[in-house]
Amino acid sequence: MTARQLLWLYPRGWRERYAEEFVAFLGDRQLGVGEWIDIVSGAVDARLSPEVRRATARAGSQGGEETMSVLQALKRRECGESTASIGESLVGAAVIIFGTMACVAAGNWLTGLGQAGWGELLQTSGWLFLFVLVANTVFLKGQSWRVRALFVGGQFVVLLLLLWPR
Amino acid sequence: MTPKRSDSLADLGRFSEPALHILISLADGPKHGYAMTQDIEQITGQKPGPGTLYGAITRLEARGWIEALPAADRRRPYKLAGAGQQVLRARLEGLRSVMRIGQTRLASG
Numbered sequence: 254m255t256a257r258q259l260l261w262l263y264p265r266g267w268r269e270r271y272a273e274e275f276v277a278f279l280g281d282r283q284l285g286v287g288e289w290i291d292i293v294s295g296a297v298d299a300r301l302s303p304e305v306r307r308a309t310a311r312a313g314s315q316g317g318e319e320t321m322s323v324l325q326a327l328k329r330r331e332c333g334e335s336t337a338s339i340g341e342s343l344v345g346a347a348v349i350i351f352g353t354m355a356c357v358a359a360g361n362w363l364t365g366l367g368q369a370g371w372g373e374l375l376q377t378s379g380w381l382f383l384f385v386l387v388a389n390t391v392f393l394k395g396q397s398w399r400v401r402a403l404f405v406g407g408q409f410v411v412l413l414l415l416l417w418p419r
Numbered sequence: 420m421t422p423k424r425s426d427s428l429a430d431l432g433r434f435s436e437p438a439l440h441i442l443i444s445l446a447d448g449p450k451h452g453y454a455m456t457q458d459i460e461q462i463t464g465q466k467p468g469p470g471t472l473y474g475a476i477t478r479l480e481a482r483g484w485i486e487a488l489p490a491a492d493r494r495r496p497y498k499l500a501g502a503g504q505q506v507l508r509a510r511l512e513g514l515r516s517v518m519r520i521g522q523t524r525l526a527s528g
Contacts, residue, residue, distance in 0.1 A: 277493035278452040279469055295470020308481030
């Protein structure tokens with residue numbers, strides 16, 4: 254995988270500001286595992302850090318014209334805005350909070366039925382699955398289906414492999 | 420002048436060390452990402468990862484401690500800003516003091 258391919262994990266504002274020099278910095282060579290992990294963790298940081306989001310949103314709106322290509326404009330039209338509204342974020346939070354309560358209740362019910370493994374999985378890790386699910390509509394809004402599939406599908410698979418009751 | 424707590428490198432969390440290395444690297448003149456990486460590797464023996472480097476650059480630029488210069492051949496050089504010089508001086512002074520205390524204790528121990 255090259256830097257250009259991993260770049261799409263970063264938020265749009267960040268890409269508008271740093272994409273060109275980031276790709277020039279790394280070139281189109283195949284990345285090592287260490288670099289790959291470092292870039293993915295940098296992308297997660299760029300999406301979750303309020304400071305980085307604020308800074309790159311500002312930079313994107315001020316200097317975006319330099320790097321805003323026709324392709325990016327088309328992509329925006331196709332995918333819509335990439336930042337979730339306050340309402341969407343609140344709905345996401347409510348899904349996590351009430352969904353976690355429902356998971357705990359369902360976990361108790363399953364434990365009562367003698368399915369302790371599944372009950373424990375729901376009680377302790379239900380919120381993690383909900384979080385990943387909500388990430389799809391809040392943090393990843395406006396991203397391509399590939400990015401969503403990688404984040405959501407990949408994390409679901411990893412969580413299931415780690416937590417599957419034995 | 421010692422920068423306020425909110426203006427210190429320590430506020431950058433896990434990016435504080437790479438940020439310090441970037442400030443040191445830019446202290447002798449503007450550099451783009453690749454040149455910084457090479458320089459940092461020479462100074463510390465370790466090359467910062469691309470995600471880490473740009474995570475630190477983003478924060479330093481947001482705080483006005485470094486400034487982006489016009490890109491040349493798609494590579495954008497950065498220079499140390501006045502505020503960045505102050506922060507770097509304060510951090511190096513802090514490290515010098517820690518080093519002095521450590522050496523004194525080692526010598527007396």
